[in-house]
Amino acid sequence: MPASNQTRRDFLKTTAxxxxxxxxxxxxxxxxxKTDSRIVLGxxxxxxxxxxxxxxLPSKFTWQTTHNVAIDRDGFVYVIHEGxxxxxxxxxxxxxxxxxxxxxxxxxxxxxxxxxLEVRQEGDEQFLYVTGYQHLKTFAKLDLxxxxxxxxxxxxxxxxxxxxxxxxxxxxxxxDRFLPTNFAFxxxxxxxxxxxxxxxxxxxxxxxDKWLSAFGGQGKEDGKFNLPHxxxxxxxxxxxxxxxxxxxxxxxxxxxxLDGKHLETMTGFILPANLDTYKDLLxxxxxxxxxxxxxxxxxxxxxxxxxxxxxxxxxxxxxxxxETPEKWQAGRFVHxxxxxxxxxxxxxxxxxxxxxxxxxxxxxx
Numbered sequence: 001m002p003a004s005n006q007t008r009r010d011f012l013k014t015t016a017x018x019x020x021x022x023x024x025x026x027x028x029x030x031x032x033x034k035t036d037s038r039i040v041l042g043x044x045x046x047x048x049x050x051x052x053x054x055x056x057l058p059s060k061f062t063w064q065t066t067h068n069v070a071i072d073r074d075g076f077v078y079v080i081h082e083g084x085x086x087x088x089x090x091x092x093x094x095x096x097x098x099x100x101x102x103x104x105x106x107x108x109x110x111x112x113x114x115x116x117l118e119v120r121q122e123g124d125e126q127f128l129y130v131t132g133y134q135h136l137k138t139f140a141k142l143d144l145x146x147x148x149x150x151x152x153x154x155x156x157x158x159x160x161x162x163x164x165x166x167x168x169x170x171x172x173x174x175x176d177r178f179l180p181t182n183f184a185f186x187x188x189x190x191x192x193x194x195x196x197x198x199x200x201x202x203x204x205x206x207x208x209d210k211w212l213s214a215f216g217g218q219g220k221e222d223g224k225f226n227l228p229h230x231x232x233x234x235x236x237x238x239x240x241x242x243x244x245x246x247x248x249x250x251x252x253x254x255x256x257x258l259d260g261k262h263l264e265t266m267t268g269f270i271l272p273a274n275l276d277t278y279k280d281l282l283x284x285x286x287x288x289x290x291x292x293x294x295x296x297x298x299x300x301x302x303x304x305x306x307x308x309x310x311x312x313x314x315x316x317x318x319x320x321x322x323e324t325p326e327k328w329q330a331g332r333f334v335h336x337x338x339x340x341x342x343x344x345x346x347x348x349x350x351x352x353x354x355x356x357x358x359x360x361x362x363x364x365x
C-alpha cells in the first residue's frame with residue numbers, strides 16, 4: 001500500500017494486480033429471495049450495501065449536477081448542486097430526512113455556481129457553510145433553514161486577487177481570481193477555505209470570520225497545489241491534528257500543520273476530490289469512479305465502487321457526467337465529487353453528474 005514516499009506508478013501497479021476484489025470494490029449481489037437482492041461493496045469489516053438514487057425530489061424541482069453532501073447531528077442530509085444560472089428562482093440546496101424523504105429546499109442565491117457544503121456545530125447550534133464558484137465567487141454561513149448569517153467575497157487583504165474581484169465578481173478564471181470550493185474547521189473556532197479553482201491558496205479565517213493567513217500556490221512540489229479541491233481536519237486517533245488537502249490535479253493528498261507547514265504527501269490517487277474522517281478512517285471520494293478508504297496508518301483498505309477500466313482511462317477520456325443513467329452500472333460510481341460519513345459510519349456520496357445522484361453506502365460491519 002502507498003506509504004507517503006511511494007510513487008503513484010508503484011501504487012497503481014499494486015492496485016492493478018487484481019488479486020484483491022476488496023480494493024477495487026467489485027460489487028457482489030446478495031440474493032435474499034427471488035424478488036430481493038442487495039449490492040454489497042467491500043469485504044470484512046468494511047462492507048457496504050449500496051442504494052443509488054437514495055434521495056428523491058418532488059416533481060417541481062430538478063437535479064442540476066450534484067456537488068456536495070453534508071449531514072447534521074440528527075441525520076438530516078443536505079445536498080448542494082451547481083444549478084443553472086438562468087433559473088434563479090430554483091433552489092440549489094435540498095434537505096432530506098434520514099430515510100431520504102424530502103424536507104425543504106433553499107439557496108437559490110447559489111444557482112449556477114453552488115459547490116461546497118458543510119455542517120458545523122457551534123455551541124448548541126448548527127450552521128451550513130457554503131461556497132459558490134463560477135460567476136458567484138462567494139462563501140457564506142447559513143442556518144439550517146437557509147437564512148443567511150453572513151456572506152463574503154474574495155479576501156482582498158490577502159493580496160492574491162485582481163482589482164474588483166470582491167465587488168464585481170464575474171465568470172473569469174485564473175490564478176488571480178477567487179473560486180472557492182470547500183471548508184475545513186479549525187479547532188479554535190475559525191476555519192480554512194480552499195480557493196480550489198482560483199489562486200490555489202488555502203485561506204485561514206479566525207473564529208470571528210476575519211482573514212488571517214494563507215498557504216499554497218500553484219506548483220508540483222510539496223506544499224504547492226494543482227487544484228486544491230477539498231480539505232478536512234485530520235484528527236484521527238494517534239495522529240497529529242492537521243489539515244489534509246485533496247490536491248486533485250496533482251493526484252495526491254497533502255498534510256499540513258494547523259499553521260500551514262507541510263508535513264506529508266501521499267501519492268497514488270487519480271483525481272481526489274474531497275475528504276472526511278470517521279474514527280480511524282479517512283474517506284477520499286475520487287472523481288475517477290471510486291471511493292477510497294484509508295486506515296489510521298494511511299494504508300488503503302478499499303477502493304469502493306470502482307470500474308477499473310474506466311478509472312484507468314479517466315485522465316485521457318472525456319468525462320461521463322452528461323451520460324444518461326441507463327449507461328451506469330449498479331454498484332459502480334461515475335464521478336464521486338464528495339462523500340461523507342454519518343454518525344453510524346454509513347457513507348453518502350454525491351456524484352458530479354448532470355442528472356444528479358446521491359448514493360447511500362450502509363455499513364454492514
